[in-house]
Amino acid sequence: MTEHRAETVDQWLDDMISPLQELLRVTPDAGLIGIRKGGVAIAQRLHQRLQPETPLGELDIAFYRDDFAQAGLHPVVGPSSVPFSVDDRTIVLIDDVLATGRTVRAAMNEIFDHGRPSRIILAVLAEREGHELPIRADIVGVRLDVPANAYIAFDTVRARVTVGTRG
Amino acid sequence: MTLAHPQFDSDGALRHFLDLDGVSRETLTTILDTAEGFAPIGERKVRTVPLLRGRTVANLFFENSTRTRTAFELAAKRLSADVLNIDLVSSSTAKGESLLDTLRVLESLQCDMFIVRHSQSGAARFIAQHIAPGIAVVNGGDGQHAHPTQGLLDMFTIRRHKGDFSQLTVVLIGDIRHSRVARSDLAALKILGAGEVRVVGPRTLVPADAEALGARFVPRLDDALQGADVIMGLRLQRERMNGAKVPSSAEFFRHFGLSAERLSLAKPDAIVMHPGPTNRGVEIAGDVADGKQSVILEQVTAGLAVRMAVMSMVLGSHTSNRVESHQAPGVGP
Numbered sequence: 140m141t142e143h144r145a146e147t148v149d150q151w152l153d154d155m156i157s158p159l160q161e162l163l164r165v166t167p168d169a170g171l172i173g174i175r176k177g178g179v180a181i182a183q184r185l186h187q188r189l190q191p192e193t194p195l196g197e198l199d200i201a202f203y204r205d206d207f208a209q210a211g212l213h214p215v216v217g218p219s220s221v222p223f224s225v226d227d228r229t230i231v232l233i234d235d236v237l238a239t240g241r242t243v244r245a246a247m248n249e250i251f252d253h254g255r256p257s258r259i260i261l262a263v264l265a266e267r268e269g270h271e272l273p274i275r276a277d278i279v280g281v282r283l284d285v286p287a288n289a290y291i292a293f294d295t296v297r298a299r300v301t302v303g304t305r306g
Numbered sequence: 307m308t309l310a311h312p313q314f315d316s317d318g319a320l321r322h323f324l325d326l327d328g329v330s331r332e333t334l335t336t337i338l339d340t341a342e343g344f345a346p347i348g349e350r351k352v353r354t355v356p357l358l359r360g361r362t363v364a365n366l367f368f369e370n371s372t373r374t375r376t377a378f379e380l381a382a383k384r385l386s387a388d389v390l391n392i393d394l395v396s397s398s399t400a401k402g403e404s405l406l407d408t409l410r411v412l413e414s415l416q417c418d419m420f421i422v423r424h425s426q427s428g429a430a431r432f433i434a435q436h437i438a439p440g441i442a443v444v445n446g447g448d449g450q451h452a453h454p455t456q457g458l459l460d461m462f463t464i465r466r467h468k469g470d471f472s473q474l475t476v477v478l479i480g481d482i483r484h485s486r487v488a489r490s491d492l493a494a495l496k497i498l499g500a501g502e503v504r505v506v507g508p509r510t511l512v513p514a515d516a517e518a519l520g521a522r523f524v525p526r527l528d529d530a531l532q533g534a535d536v537i538m539g540l541r542l543q544r545e546r547m548n549g550a551k552v553p554s555s556a557e558f559f560r561h562f563g564l565s566a567e568r569l570s571l572a573k574p575d576a577i578v579m580h581p582g583p584t585n586r587g588v589e590i591a592g593d594v595a596d597g598k599q600s601v602i603l604e605q606v607t608a609g610l611a612v613r614m615a616v617m618s619m620v621l622g623s624h625t626s627n628r629v630e631s632h633q634a635p636g637v638g639p
Contacts, residue, residue, distance in 0.1 A: 199343055201340075201343060202343070202344070202347075202355035202356075202357050202618075203355065203356060203357075207357055207618075207622065207623075208623070209623060210622075210623055211319075211619075211622025211623035212340065212357070212618045212619055212622045214336070214339075214340075215339055215340045215342070215343035217339075217342070217343065218342055218343045218344075218345060218346045219343070219346060220346070248356065249355075252350060252352040252354075252355070253350060253351075253352070254351070
């Protein structure tokens with residue numbers, strides 16, 4: 140098991156800041172939306188540092204997941220909240236880890252039920268192998284080379300990242 | 307006991323929703339939390355989520371009901387399910403077909419869920435016990451037994467306004483004995499640990515076992531309303547009056563009607579609830595039903611989110627039909 144300390148995670152976040160600043164310079168009304176739970180924690184930190192004009196959005200994708208038939212309804216952490224109009228806006232979708240791409244697909248489906256964005260940018264703290272869909276991140280804090288059976292867990296409280304394998 | 311109830315699978319998860327027997331506080335709270343997730347969907351331009359896309363929900367109404375049927379139908383449609391409304395009041399059962407024969411026919415229509423409304427207590431449970439595995443049954447009201455989704459939407463509404471149940475004084479007024487709504491409300495309040503529950507109404511309309519249901523019988527409405535946080539009116543059914551259990555509507559209102567004057571005995575921020583349809587001037591004064599303490603229409607809206615939660619939970623995966631997921635552990639869906 141490898142643990143990346145909060146300081147390391149901060150550096151990854153730093154690497155996400157400058158491309159996001161550039162994006163906000165061109166499209167100042169871009170809306171940041173985090174995916175619960177890990178993505179919201181990342182999005183909150185980015186939003187705090189960037190101070191964009193649009194308030195932060197949060198998505199709970201439990202009602203959009205593609206594994207309802209296999210796994211049933213996943214626990215709902217809280218209602219989705221998108222406190223701005225998505226129509227014709229650049230959306231920065233934020234998650235902690237991009238792996239299969241299924242979460243992002245579900246989140247994009249939900250975003251389109253809120254409106255028709257002009258484009259969606261994907262920003263993730265960590266990207267890893269294991270893509271199952273043609274979805275790649277535009278802004279990445281770190282690329283982690285981990286075994287296929289590894290998990291990457293972002294600890295939202297202590298802002299640390301743990302990489303391990305389930306036995 | 308709990309596991310023997312047909313509404314639970316071997317993991318204790320709800321596979322049907324028939325009444326509140328054996329439902330834990332944790333499960334009930336999960337339903338309410340899930341409903342909170344569904345609630346804002348009604349505010350969007352696109353008011354549907356794709357959760358039950360391709361599933362078929364059949365409303366089996368053996369008893370007339372516009373409100374409940376409409377609420378279940380809309381909730382199912384907001385989950386992207388296909389909905390069949392089958393009016394059984396005037397249909398095959400009237401032609402002498404047995405209930406079991408009717409069920410076999412409905413199973414053959416390849417539905418995933420039945421919403422059952424029936425005038426006989428226990429009908430939904432009977433259907434759940436005789437239906438093919440894989441079909442979920444939700445009780446939309448059976449006789450005088452239970453109306454569990456109404457009970458839950460009432461709890462959802464109370465929780466939104468009042469939060470912690472343990473501090474609350476809740477008053478139920480009227481025909482408690484014949485009311486499946488009251489029975490489900492009392493059961494839910496007990497599960498959620500409501501501070502104090504009072505029932506008030508004519509002695510003939512209050513069940514002898516009120517204490518067993520977690521409530522205290524208070525004979526006079528003025529006494530019952532003192533310090534109340536939540537006041538729940540119930541519909542006085544006309545047939546009860548014909549049965550001479552109540553002298554007249556005017557007489558009922560004089561003793562047990564919720565007037566503005568009486569409402570002032572409760573806490574100033576008390577909420578007024580009613581499952582509808584209301585009999586104005588019988589159990590509730592018009593100005594109270596329309597007043598600023600009334601949450602009667604909020605209850606109707608809450609009914610959509612709560613029914614969406616129940617339907618998506620009972621149709622979720624169960625031990626008998628679970629398929630292994632292929633997703634990478636720990637990340638994403």
